[in-house]
Amino acid sequence: MRSVVVAGIGKTAFGVLADRDLRSLAVEAGEKCLENAHALNSQVEAFYLGNFAGPSFVGQNHLAPYVAGAMGITGIPATRFEAACASSGAAFYQAVMAVAAGIHDVVLVVGVEKMTSQTTPKVAEILAGAGDSTGEVRAGATFPALFAMIARRHMYQYGTTREMLAAVAVKNHANGAKNPQAHMRKVITLEQAMNGKPIAEPLTVYDCSLVSDGAAAVLVTTAERAEEFTSKPVRVLGISQTSDYVALETKADITRFDAVQCAAKKAYQMAGLEPQHIDLAEVHDCFTIAEIIATEDLGFVAKGKGGPYVLQGKTALNGERPVNTSGGLKSKGHPVGATGVGQICDLVMQMRGEAGERQVERARTGLAQNLGGSGATAVVTILGVQ
Amino acid sequence: MSGGTIYTETLVHSAPEQFVSEAPYQLIIVTLDEGAHRVTGRMAPHGDRVAIGDHVDFDYDRNGIPYFRKPAQ
Numbered sequence: 001m002r003s004v005v006v007a008g009i010g011k012t013a014f015g016v017l018a019d020r021d022l023r024s025l026a027v028e029a030g031e032k033c034l035e036n037a038h039a040l041n042s043q044v045e046a047f048y049l050g051n052f053a054g055p056s057f058v059g060q061n062h063l064a065p066y067v068a069g070a071m072g073i074t075g076i077p078a079t080r081f082e083a084a085c086a087s088s089g090a091a092f093y094q095a096v097m098a099v100a101a102g103i104h105d106v107v108l109v110v111g112v113e114k115m116t117s118q119t120t121p122k123v124a125e126i127l128a129g130a131g132d133s134t135g136e137v138r139a140g141a142t143f144p145a146l147f148a149m150i151a152r153r154h155m156y157q158y159g160t161t162r163e164m165l166a167a168v169a170v171k172n173h174a175n176g177a178k179n180p181q182a183h184m185r186k187v188i189t190l191e192q193a194m195n196g197k198p199i200a201e202p203l204t205v206y207d208c209s210l211v212s213d214g215a216a217a218v219l220v221t222t223a224e225r226a227e228e229f230t231s232k233p234v235r236v237l238g239i240s241q242t243s244d245y246v247a248l249e250t251k252a253d254i255t256r257f258d259a260v261q262c263a264a265k266k267a268y269q270m271a272g273l274e275p276q277h278i279d280l281a282e283v284h285d286c287f288t289i290a291e292i293i294a295t296e297d298l299g300f301v302a303k304g305k306g307g308p309y310v311l312q313g314k315t316a317l318n319g320e321r322p323v324n325t326s327g328g329l330k331s332k333g334h335p336v337g338a339t340g341v342g343q344i345c346d347l348v349m350q351m352r353g354e355a356g357e358r359q360v361e362r363a364r365t366g367l368a369q370n371l372g373g374s375g376a377t378a379v380v381t382i383l384g385v386q
Numbered sequence: 387m388s389g390g391t392i393y394t395e396t397l398v399h400s401a402p403e404q405f406v407s408e409a410p411y412q413l414i415i416v417t418l419d420e421g422a423h424r425v426t427g428r429m430a431p432h433g434d435r436v437a438i439g440d441h442v443d444f445d446y447d448r449n450g451i452p453y454f455r456k457p458a459q
Contacts, residue, residue, distance in 0.1 A: 149395065
């Protein structure tokens with residue numbers, strides 16, 4: 001396999017972008033990425049688009065050539081990948097595989113979602129399409145409800161508290177406030193986070209990520225060709241995508257995500273690294289409980305100890321292992337299909353030393369964890385710089 | 387299906403479009419007495435609220451979804 005690098009990044013702001021449509025967001029991220037990599041659209045050999053529900057949110061199918069064409073890119077494979085909230089993580093995985101295998105030298109990966117033109121109940125219904133439509137969804141499950149049931153069980157088995165959940169939201173909002181591209185740049189207090197409006201008990205509005213519009217893009221190429229595009233290539237040291245059952249009821253223990261544990265194991269193995277070697281991570285905090293479980297599944301902390309880990313500040317910007325320095329899905333925003341690639345962009349910014357106010361001192365190895373649904377898809381990526 | 391034990395639960399306040407008129411409702415995953423198999427269902431809407439570990443009885447089926455109730459005292 002050939003060594004693979006991220007040679008360019010591009011992002012739109014995340015937020016409620018009422019005057020923007022899906023295509024203009026995706027094009028903006030893609031063009032910013034090409035500019036960042038000093039690349040021409042004619043150099044792109046394949047175009048992979050991560051998008052969860054464009055057909056439902058905005059009524060447009062055939063999205064990959066629809067976006068690529070608007071960037072003046074034709075005559076190459078242009079394909080959309082759908083894996084719920086891990087859609088662009090899955091697209092990125094395929095790009096890395098194609099470059100590693102020698103099929104393509106230069107792949108542009110764009111993730112995009114346009115969500116805010118729908119009402120909240122309609123958004124909940126569309127997102128629930130990532131669950132089992134013949135079981136849990138028919139019973140009235142939303143994603144907040146599924147993760148609320150996960151939280152209840154984690155609290156029951158490990159003594160995780162409401163305060164620990166709230167600590168995730170407080171930390172991520174503190175980080176997001178330092179991110180000029182974040183959706184909600186607002187510092188919140190522990191008291192506020194613990195007393196939000198209930199969505200699905202025990203989760204309140206402060207435990208849930210944001211419904212956002214936005215897009216993100218990365219240019220993937222070989223280590224050999226990296227210098228054509230950038231003086232600061234970031235290596236893909238390890239990557240894995242794994243699957244699990246869709247319905248929550250089918251999982252043996254809902255306080256862990258087997259797909260994440262499996263992907264992490266393979267990615268660590270590929271990188272020749274252990275959890276303690278990871279300097280910082282962007283994890284999939286679609287709900288506060290998901291970040292707590294992610295830190296456990298990725299081996300940063302023992303099973304059941306993710307709550308105290310965040311409450312003690314270990315994952316804060318100045319902690320021993322900063323998690324979600326971008327603000328995470330909670331504060332940066334969660335335009336579903338853009339999230340996986342967005343995480344890669346955020347890590348690359350840290351590893352290039354371009355993260356501004358939220359720059360951490362030590363950022364030589366970074367890990368991204370992107371989760372689809374209630375754990376039926378997981379993508380774990382480990383990046384490194386010399 | 388006769389009944390089972392609550393594996394986990396949540397009270398849903400913010401419902402998807404088709405269930406807005408039914409909120410709040412309690413969504414549950416039940417470990418069935420027969421075979422340790424789990425199903426996702428609902429507490430029947432008579433105001434019974436349950437927690438992890440509680441025993442529930444099957445009440446009725448609606449649209450393929452099992453509804454449960456607390457056992458009679």
